[in-house]
Amino acid sequence: MADATEWAPAKYDVGKRDFLWVQSEELHKARRKAILQAHPEVKSLMGREPLTLPLVLFVSFTQMYLAYSLRHTPIFSAPFLVTAYVIGGTLNQNTFLSIHDITHNLVFRSGKLNRLLAIWANLPIGLPFAMMFKKYHEEHHRFFGEDGYDTDLPTELELQLLKSTAGKLFFLTFQIFFYALRPTIVRRIPITGWIILNALAQIAFDIAVVRTWGWHPLVYFLLSSFFAGSLHPLAGHFIAEHYLFDGFDQETWSYYGPLNVLVYNTGYHNEHHDFPSVPWTRLPAVKALAPEFYETIPSHSSWPGVLWRFLWDGRVGIWRRKKRLHKVRGVRETSEGMHGYIDSFPVPMHLGFGSAPAAAKGAKGKGKEKEAAQYDVVANWTAQERDDVERKVAMAALLGYSTVLLKVGIPPSTNPSTLAFPTPLFPSLDPRTAKPGTEGLVLQLWRIEVTDYTDDTIKSTSIKGNYGLSNSTAPLFPPSTTLLSLSPPSLSVFSHAALSLSPPSLFSPSLLTFDPSLSARLPFPLKRGLVNTLLRAGVFFEITLRGILSQDEPNGSTAGTRRRNWIAGAREIVRATGGKSVVISSGAVKAGEMRASEDLINLCSLIGLTASQAKDALTINPQRAILRGLSLRQAYRGVISNPTLTTTVDESAERAVPIVAGAKRDSSAFEVSEEAGGGGGGKEGEKAPVRAGKKRKA
Numbered sequence: 001m002a003d004a005t006e007w008a009p010a011k012y013d014v015g016k017r018d019f020l021w022v023q024s025e026e027l028h029k030a031r032r033k034a035i036l037q038a039h040p041e042v043k044s045l046m047g048r049e050p051l052t053l054p055l056v057l058f059v060s061f062t063q064m065y066l067a068y069s070l071r072h073t074p075i076f077s078a079p080f081l082v083t084a085y086v087i088g089g090t091l092n093q094n095t096f097l098s099i100h101d102i103t104h105n106l107v108f109r110s111g112k113l114n115r116l117l118a119i120w121a122n123l124p125i126g127l128p129f130a131m132m133f134k135k136y137h138e139e140h141h142r143f144f145g146e147d148g149y150d151t152d153l154p155t156e157l158e159l160q161l162l163k164s165t166a167g168k169l170f171f172l173t174f175q176i177f178f179y180a181l182r183p184t185i186v187r188r189i190p191i192t193g194w195i196i197l198n199a200l201a202q203i204a205f206d207i208a209v210v211r212t213w214g215w216h217p218l219v220y221f222l223l224s225s226f227f228a229g230s231l232h233p234l235a236g237h238f239i240a241e242h243y244l245f246d247g248f249d250q251e252t253w254s255y256y257g258p259l260n261v262l263v264y265n266t267g268y269h270n271e272h273h274d275f276p277s278v279p280w281t282r283l284p285a286v287k288a289l290a291p292e293f294y295e296t297i298p299s300h301s302s303w304p305g306v307l308w309r310f311l312w313d314g315r316v317g318i319w320r321r322k323k324r325l326h327k328v329r330g331v332r333e334t335s336e337g338m339h340g341y342i343d344s345f346p347v348p349m350h351l352g353f354g355s356a357p358a359a360a361k362g363a364k365g366k367g368k369e370k371e372a373a374q375y376d377v378v379a380n381w382t383a384q385e386r387d388d389v390e391r392k393v394a395m396a397a398l399l400g401y402s403t404v405l406l407k408v409g410i411p412p413s414t415n416p417s418t419l420a421f422p423t424p425l426f427p428s429l430d431p432r433t434a435k436p437g438t439e440g441l442v443l444q445l446w447r448i449e450v451t452d453y454t455d456d457t458i459k460s461t462s463i464k465g466n467y468g469l470s471n472s473t474a475p476l477f478p479p480s481t482t483l484l485s486l487s488p489p490s491l492s493v494f495s496h497a498a499l500s501l502s503p504p505s506l507f508s509p510s511l512l513t514f515d516p517s518l519s520a521r522l523p524f525p526l527k528r529g530l531v532n533t534l535l536r537a538g539v540f541f542e543i544t545l546r547g548i549l550s551q552d553e554p555n556g557s558t559a560g561t562r563r564r565n566w567i568a569g570a571r572e573i574v575r576a577t578g579g580k581s582v583v584i585s586s587g588a589v590k591a592g593e594m595r596a597s598e599d600l601i602n603l604c605s606l607i608g609l610t611a612s613q614a615k616d617a618l619t620i621n622p623q624r625a626i627l628r629g630l631s632l633r634q635a636y637r638g639v640i641s642n643p644t645l646t647t648t649v650d651e652s653a654e655r656a657v658p659i660v661a662g663a664k665r666d667s668s669a670f671e672v673s674e675e676a677g678g679g680g681g682g683k684e685g686e687k688a689p690v691r692a693g694k695k696r697k698a
Contacts, residue, residue, distance in 0.1 A: 007031060008296050009250035014315050017163055020249060020322045026144045028252070028273045035274065035290045042275065042289055049279035052107045052264075056098050056121045059091050063124035063224070066091075067209070067217035075219055085232070088224025090262060093234040095121055097264040097280075103134045106279040119198050126221035128202035129180065131195040136183045141276055145251060147323045148612070151183035152242060154318045156611070158182075162318050168311050171318060175238055176229025234263055236303025239310050241269045244320040248298060251322040255300040256287075267303075270294060325619045340402035341597040342622040344447065344542075344585035347389050347406045350380035376420045377408055391591040393429050397442040399596045404442055405482065405585075405622070409451040421446045421481060445626065446481045449513065455492050483629025485511035485542065491524035498530040502537035508632050510625040511540050511583060516569020517547020517562040526576035535581050540625045543570050543617075545603075546587030549595065570607040579609050583625060584617040 007027065012020060035042055066087060073080045102118045105111055118130040136151050143149035154162075158178070162171045171178065183189075209217050229235055240255055255267030266272070268283035271294070275286055287294045300306055310316050325340065378386070389406070396404045406425060424430035424444040431441040486501075486509045488494040494512070501508055512534065516522060534541075547562045574582060584604060588594045595603075597618050604614035 006034075007293055009248040009298065011247050012249045014247050014320075017159075017317065017319045019159065019319055020244065022249075022322055022324050024324070026251065026324075028144065028270075031293060032274045035286075035293055038293075039290050042278075042286060045282040045285055045289075046275065046277040047279065048106055048109065049101070049281050050107070051281060052098060052101055052279070053117065056095075056102075056117060059094050059098070060121060060124050063088065063091050063095075063221070067124070067220045068213055070220050071213045071216050073216065075216060080216075080220070081223070084220055084223040085227045088220060089227035089230075089232045090234060092125060092221075092224040093228040093232065094263055095124060096228065097266050099130050099133060100137065100266065101264050101280050103130075103137050104276050104279075106277070115194055119201050122198065122202060123205045124221050125225050126202075126206065126218060127180075127225070128195075128199045131192070131198040132183070132189070134194075135189050135192075136187075139187070141273070144273070145322055145324050147325060149187060151186050152179075153321055153323060154178075155182065155186060159319050165311065168317055172235075172239075172307060172311060173230050175235065176226060179229065179238070231307065233304045233307075234259060236306045237263065237266055237269075240267075240300045240303055240306040242321065243310070243316070244322060245300075245306075245309070245316060246298060247315075249322060250297060253298065253300055254287075254294070255303060257301060257303070259303055267300075270297065270299075325615060341400060341618045342403040342405065342626075343396055343401045343588075343594070343618075344405035344407055344622070345392055345588045345594075346449075347378075347408060348381055348385045349377060349408050349410065375418055376422065378422060378425065388590065390426055390429075392588060392594065393426055393442060393444060394440065395591040395594050397429060397440045399594060401442055401597065403445060403622075405445050405447045405626075407447050407449050407485075409449045411452050412450050447483050447485060447511075447629075448481050449485045449487065450509075451487070453486050453493055454489060481629075482626045483510035485509050485513050487513045487515075489523060491527075494524055494526075495530055497539075498533045498537075502534050502539050504537070504632060508537070508628075509539060510629040510632075511542045513542040513544060514569065514573060515544045515547050515566075515587070516573070517566035520565050520568065522569050522572055526572065528576070531576045535577065538624070538628050540581050540583045540621055541573050541577050542583040542585060543573055543607075544585050544587035545595070545600070546589065546593070549586060549588060549593040567606055574608045579613045580616075581621065582609065582613070582617045583621045584614070585622075 066083060070080055070083060075081075099118050099121050101107070102114050102121065105114045107117055108114050115131065115134070118134065122128060122130040140150050140152050145153070147153060158171070161167060206218055209221075229238070237255065240253055242251055242253070244251065245253065252270050252273050254270045257267065260267040264280040265283045266280070268280075268287065271278070271283045271286040275283075278286055381389075393404055408419075408421075410419070423446065424433055426444065427433035428438075429441055430444050432443070434441050484507070486493070486497055488497055497509060497512060514522070545566075548559075548566045584600055586594050586600075600618060601611060601614040604617065605611070609617065
């Protein structure tokens with residue numbers, strides 16, 4: 001029996017008129033798993049519902065009959081408007097929700113038949129939307145609550161413009177337009193053949209209606225759709241489903257009232273998000289089978305009452321939505337996973353060799369390779385150096401970062417495969433190895449920066465290979481490191497990175513690092529062609545804050561000069577890249593030089609980054625750079641796999657342990673597996689997952 005309080009929402013401070021930003025996972029996945037463990041019989045409710053087909057046909061033909069009947073009725077007459085609001089609005093709201101159920105492939109086994117039925121149901125709406133809605137709604141479930149990806153979430157602009165009572169009234173009156181236009185602005189999707197077919201079918205139907213019945217029937221269809229998404233009792237479900245009420249942080253609400261009979265039980269919204277594969281007729285059975293999971297959480301008693309409260313209650317408004325930062329897929333998130341804000345800073349590196357180690361030479365015999373002796377990169381750290389790094393890691397956790405990249409600098413001639421990286425560096429501060437319930441943890445990853453990469457280095461790469469690696473020794477690249485980075489000192493090195501190193505290979509850098517504070521101008525111009533080549537290849541531009549955060553400045557004037565240099569150089573990088581592929585990191589040498597993510601976001605406004613771009617520079621962009629670096633370790637001749645950071649549960653230690661596919665299963669590596677993209681599982685047209693360790697054919 002489930003704990004009655006486990007799924008009850010928590011209270012939060014409702015005084016601030018802003019979105020509720022969280023880093024926690026949405027609860028539906030965890031609750032689904034818990035319900036299936038407690039009530040495995042819920043699986044029997046999943047499947048298709050053939051009753052949907054006759055209902056769709058009945059509603060669509062009824063709307064067509066009403067439109068035909070009103071062909072001679074004046075548009076602004078009471079009979080026309082009342083019919084469009086009372087009957088047409090109800091039937092088109094019913095149609096919206098029928099398309100919603102069809103989108104989940106819950107009518108036919110064939111995905112094509114489901115799409116064709118959705119296109120048919122779309123006809124009385126007057127405008128094509130079914131196929132675009134399908135894509136956006138799948139992402140609503142897949143990226144639930146993730147800013148910029150779940151297009152059901154209001155934007156920052158809507159928040160600023162619609163805070164007042166008048167603004168809320170405008171939103172409620174025209175919310176159908178917000179739901180229709182917002183997705184195309186926030187997140188554009190490719191135009192597919194199905195979207196084109198949907199549009200052509202709708203245009204042909206509208207033309208046929210106008211030519212045979214006149215304009216009044218088409219106006220009836222459009223008015224019915226407008227009323228359905230405006231101040232209509234059934235339109236309350238748009239607000240009721242995911243807005244926060246009563247001071248609870250609960251982001252999905254259900255409604256169990258009688259209006260559900262008109263809209264395919266969409267009021268059972270918690271049940272629907274927990275089990276999207278259960279059709280509308282069986283959603284009440286989900287609640288009946290697992291009452292302990294649903295009766296302890298609040299629900300709405302009236303959709304019209306929700307509209308009234310949204311309009312007149314000053315504590316409720318368009319800002320009452322829970323948002324989380326987008327997590328790059330390919331990184332499977334757990335509570336111990338990589339998410340949220342990411343920082344990077346250097347750590348000491350003492351090679352301890354008389355000269356840089358040479359690349360490991362292959363052993364005799366085809367296909368056999370001999371690993372070089374491993375050198376522990378932290379073995380020669382002094383006690384003071386280790387304490388300084390530990391303080392920086394602990395400070396990152398205190399400031400709210402979820403992940404830190406420990407940057408090790410090596411000369412180009414050093415073979416990285418000869419280096420051993422203890423992972424995690426501080427087990428007591430890492431969620432993979434710390435005791436359960438420990439707070440103040442941060443995921444510790446390694447990265448390699450190739451230092452002193454000069455024009456002479458470029459000339460020698462054809463002989464010695466890239467950074468001491470060759471095609472034969474590159475597979476020995478340590479799996480515990482995430483990515484390579486370069487700091488180009490000249491235009492020739494920058495050009496070499498763009499034209500020779502950026503194409504996907506085992507030697508490709510994921511980051512080009514700049515410290516703009518070192519000089520009044522960048523050491524070379526960022527030529528548009530080279531920048532575009534790097535951006536297309538997925539390489540990110542890292543701007544380090546070391547120069548302006550350093551505590552070692554001899555006097556105020558020098559510090560001021562470096563700050564001016566940094567702002568000017570960083571603005572040039574933002575201008576050249578459009579601000580879309582920028583990574584911000586502290587580069588801190590001391591713990592006191594680190595700053596909270598909010599401070600860095602504010603600082604980024606000085607260099608031309610918007611608030612959303614600044615968040616991306618601290619979250620999504622470094623995640624993508626890490627993902628690219630891991631991808632390239634699974635590459636062959638530019639054919640890249642899609643890796644996933646996952647964790648396995650060490651039952652003996654009762655903790656999550658990351659592993660690397662193809663590597664020994666110990667606590668010092670990551671697992672890199674492959675996972676197909678797309679929305680819900682099993683839907684027609686989606687790619688099947690590829691097993692870990694295998695390459696996807698080009």
